[in-house]
Amino acid sequence: MRGNRTESDRSFAIKLMRDLVVPTFVLDADCNVLIWNRACERLTGVPAKELIGTRDHWRAFYDVPRPCLADLVLQGRTSEIAALYATSVDVGDGTHAFHVENWCVMPHVVGTEYYLAIDAGPIYGTEGQLIAVVETLRDMTDQKRAQIALERLAAIGGLTGIANRRSFDETLANEWLRAQREKLPISLLMVDVDHFKLFNDTYGHQMGDDCLRRIAQCMSAIVYRPGDTVARYGGEEFVLVLPSSNQDGALIVADRVRDAVARLAMPHSGSGLGHVTVSIGVASRIPDKDTDRDSLVKAADTALYRAKHDGRDRVAAEPMAARSDGALP
16 A cells, blocks of 8 residues: 555656746656656746767767766766856755756757756655756846846946946956966056047037047057957047067057047147047056056056057056066067
8 A cells, every 4th residue: 555655655756846937857867857847848948858878968068078066966976066057056954955056958859058047956865865856947038138228338338328436447357367367468548538628628528528539439449359348437538458469569450549549630620730639558467476456557547648648549558667577578
């Protein structure tokens, strides 16, 4: 009688899981698919009959073979989880359950990429042995795309349409660490619109805003490499972060920017040349343990001051005497 009850309970549990509205699959101790429920079929486009009894469940989510979260839990490879997923959390309640999030290409759902929230928890036998892992999936794609869109908006200046100061600070911090790790050069251009206060006083703030927008667009068009960043530093100042670029390369970009802004030929009666110009300071470093990114910003700012002091509408680089061991010729 008890055996019949146990079998009945098992059948009920399997039916419940198959009909569950949450996409769910179960792997046995050998990582073979025991259950692939209907919701999982709808989400992935892969029918259960193609996967039950196989280890091919990965192909519902990825183009190439790789372990799913349930595999890692079953195989005791949980130390690899953080490297394979965008975010990961050990639930930490003694159950050895994990929560992760990741983009999945969903090869069988044409033209679709899902951002999935994934939970996996082990099932133990009566003697404490691991006999299976249940993995559940939630489609978080719309929420993730909305989050990304908001983050992008937060990183972009409303006036100029380029990266704002916060975004610049984050970019420089990340690129500095990468350059330090890979022993690569990094350069910074600090760009200031000459006599901008006089421009605003003469033509009005609306024209001043338009001037800043046009310069931002002009600079963005000049920066060709995907890793380069153009940002508004504040007021009439802009910055360009040039990873993997030494001072010679940065000076070429700076001259290109100065020339392109001049060719916009925006009238400026308060300028000696009769049109809007910019002054640019250039600094470069190969980061090491004795230098920090603030030294790069300070060096570029000092070079900018020299460019303005020497007559504006020009480029100035950090002087040789001011360079530390981490600077570049």
